[in-house]
Amino acid sequence: MKLHLSWVSAAFLTVFSASVALAAPGAVHCGELLDVRSGRMMSDQVVMFDARGIITSVAAFSSTTLPAGSSTVDLSGATCLPGLIDVHTHLTHDPEYSGYKNLGVSVPRSTVTGVKNARLTLLAGFTTVRNVGAKGYSDVAVRDGINAGEIPGPRMLVSGPPLGITGGHCDDNLLAYEYHHTAEGVADGPWAAREKVRETVKYGADVIKVCASGGVLSKGDLPNAPQYSLEEMQAIVTEAHKLGRKVAAHAHGTQSIKDAIRAGIDSIEHASLIDDEGIALAKQHGTFLVFDIYNDDYILSMGEKVGMLPESIEKEKTIGRMQRENFRKAFQAGAKLAFGTDSGVYPHGENARQFAKMVEWGMKPVDAIQAATINAAELLGWSGKVGELSEGHFADLIAVDGDPLSDIKTLENVRFVMKGGTVVKNELK
Ligand SMILES: [Zn+2]
Numbered sequence: 001m002k003l004h005l006s007w008v009s010a011a012f013l014t015v016f017s018a019s020v021a022l023a024a025p026g027a028v029h030c031g032e033l034l035d036v037r038s039g040r041m042m043s044d045q046v047v048m049f050d051a052r053g054i055i056t057s058v059a060a061f062s063s064t065t066l067p068a069g070s071s072t073v074d075l076s077g078a079t080c081l082p083g084l085i086d087v088h089t090h091l092t093h094d095p096e097y098s099g100y101k102n103l104g105v106s107v108p109r110s111t112v113t114g115v116k117n118a119r120l121t122l123l124a125g126f127t128t129v130r131n132v133g134a135k136g137y138s139d140v141a142v143r144d145g146i147n148a149g150e151i152p153g154p155r156m157l158v159s160g161p162p163l164g165i166t167g168g169h170c171d172d173n174l175l176a177y178e179y180h181h182t183a184e185g186v187a188d189g190p191w192a193a194r195e196k197v198r199e200t201v202k203y204g205a206d207v208i209k210v211c212a213s214g215g216v217l218s219k220g221d222l223p224n225a226p227q228y229s230l231e232e233m234q235a236i237v238t239e240a241h242k243l244g245r246k247v248a249a250h251a252h253g254t255q256s257i258k259d260a261i262r263a264g265i266d267s268i269e270h271a272s273l274i275d276d277e278g279i280a281l282a283k284q285h286g287t288f289l290v291f292d293i294y295n296d297d298y299i300l301s302m303g304e305k306v307g308m309l310p311e312s313i314e315k316e317k318t319i320g321r322m323q324r325e326n327f328r329k330a331f332q333a334g335a336k337l338a339f340g341t342d343s344g345v346y347p348h349g350e351n352a353r354q355f356a357k358m359v360e361w362g363m364k365p366v367d368a369i370q371a372a373t374i375n376a377a378e379l380l381g382w383s384g385k386v387g388e389l390s391e392g393h394f395a396d397l398i399a400v401d402g403d404p405l406s407d408i409k410t411l412e413n414v415r416f417v418m419k420g421g422t423v424v425k426n427e428l429k
Contacts, residue, residue, distance in 0.1 A: 002169075003095030025050050027072040029061060029082035034283065034404070036373045036388055042406060046072075047080070049395035052325060053420030058389055067425050075399045077418060078428055081369065083127025083154075083396030083419065084319045084411070085376035086351050088248075088269055088290050091117040091131050091156075092138040095298070095346060098217065100174055101383035106163040107136035112140035118153025118410045123149035123425050125414030127396035128155040128386045129374075130340070132209040132269065133162040133170070136184065140204035152424060157380055159209035160200045161185035163169040163193060163236065168227040168251060190235035193228075197239040198371070208220040210265070212249040213256035215347065216299070216315045217308060223252035223319055224273055226259065229365055233263035246381060248290075252319060254278060267379055272323035274330060282335045288379045290340035291327040293361060294354035296320035310357025327360040338379045339372035351410040363406040395421040399428060 024159035026049060044222065046064040048057045058066075066072055092114035097105050114134070121129060131139045139158035146153035161184045164170025172183040187196035212228050214221035221227070228236075233249070240247045241264070249260040252272040260268055261281045267288040268274070272281075274289070282289055299316045309399055331337060331370040341354045358368040367375075377387030386394055417425040 008108070024071065024421075025067065027066055027075050027125060028080065028272065028395075028418065029072055029076050029161050030078065030399070031076045032079040032403070033058070033389065034079065034081045034369070036082060036366075036370055038418050039370070039405075041079070041403070044076070045080070047389055047395065048051060049421045051421075053422065054396050055389065055391055055393050055395050061357060066292060073416075073418070073423065074429055078399040078415065079403060079410075080389065080397055080399045082387055082393070083398055083417070084125050084352070084372045084374050085128040085339065085380070085387055086121070086126050086132075086278070086341055087130040087132075087338045087376050087379055088292060088342050089121065089129045089269070089348075089351075090133055090342065090344030091121065091129065091142060091153075091348065092134045093344035095302065095306045095344065098303070099309050099312075102343075103174055105135070110135045111138040111141050114138055115145065115151050116152075117344075118146060118151060118156075118347035120322050121343070121351065121412065122152055122154050122419065123414075123417060124349045125353055125398040125411065125417055126154050126351055127394075127398070127417065127419045128380070128382070130157045130207060130248070130380055132159045132207065132250075134158065134160060136161065137203050142427060143206075144204075154419070155386065155396075157206040158204070159207050160203055160205040162209040162211055163187055163196050163228075164211035165227045167220065168211055169213070169218045169221050170211035171218075173175070173219040173221070190232050193232050193236050193241040194221060197236055197243070197245075199247060201240075202245050208236065208247045209405055210236055210247060210249050210260075212251040212260045212265075213253035215250060215252065216319070217312045217403070219309060219311065224254065226253055226258075228254045228256075230259040230263055230333045233260055234388050237264040246379075254406055261285050267338065270323065270342075271330070272319045272326065274326050276329075279330050279333045279335050282330070283333065286336060288326070288338045288375070289330055291323060291330070292339050292340055292342040292345075292354070293324050293327050293357045295342050295345045296323070302346075324357070324361050327358070331362050331367070336375060337371050338376045339368070340376075347364075350412075352414070355408045355411050359408050365405050369404065369411075394419075
């Protein structure tokens, strides 16, 4: 195998071999450790984990006896946090594939892009992602490659192709009629939509993504216009929940957000034009809101250069600022918020840039960190597995220099990453 890997960079090999190495029990000694649930910083802690990469204890260094033969990572000069979670990624898409250029990208090529971006995302400190929308089942392939230990990457929940109406945000509206091209997730009417849920589950989806309203990076649709009807979304939710899958709805529009919540959808993505009634409904139903409030900066500064349609940039101008204002409103009203960035719209690996935006628009750093840890884990249905450094959770741990509670931007420079007890990055040696 080594013979064939001569072209791979040394950095990649380090990650690759680490990720496939058999796990061994071990420990991490943290100078500071953030208990994300209480928001308290704890000094001089040791995180111990077993050979399965699961945390067995977190305790003060002074009261810990390190088991003989276990290897301890010394992070006594750094601050440890649980691995971060981004609940809205598109690992198999890059911004350079925007607009018409996307038509020339095959599903196999998208998969290769996903392999590249899975690694970048993991090295940025995101040890879990929910990938909501991919060409074909490229995201299923990336997830399965990671789980098999063949490529480095975060734990992934994936949706496969997103469900949407004919001519909607999740159709592909770039080609003229005579090409007879329809995106693979298009299904109109309650029963066709139910069948599409069954199909995506058949081919590996962990979660169902639907497009409830129009969007920004699509042709000929309006972000505030409803697409799926309440009746169609009720059918999708009933079918998905029956099959043990949650549903995430892309919804910018005021009415679509309310319809999606009333239909029982588990998370509203973007939520740009949510009103007071929508916020109250989300609270009442326990629906998570996922405001991707960083990428507006990227779309407005780089969109034209990477080939986004002029109409997309115009649409972003009309809703970008309102989305940020509504994020602040929803947070102040006490709605449940999870951290999701829409990576792929902007370059992968820069996910943590959204934290500073969340703080700029009303959160304390600890709130933003909770959105990307315990709240995100709850949305994924993975509480008890990820998002916390405590007994029974995966030993997914990151470290930064300095104190993220006083400077949230430290999370943009993650120096150490461990996934399931295996070190995948260590700049603190
Ligand atoms: Zn998206």
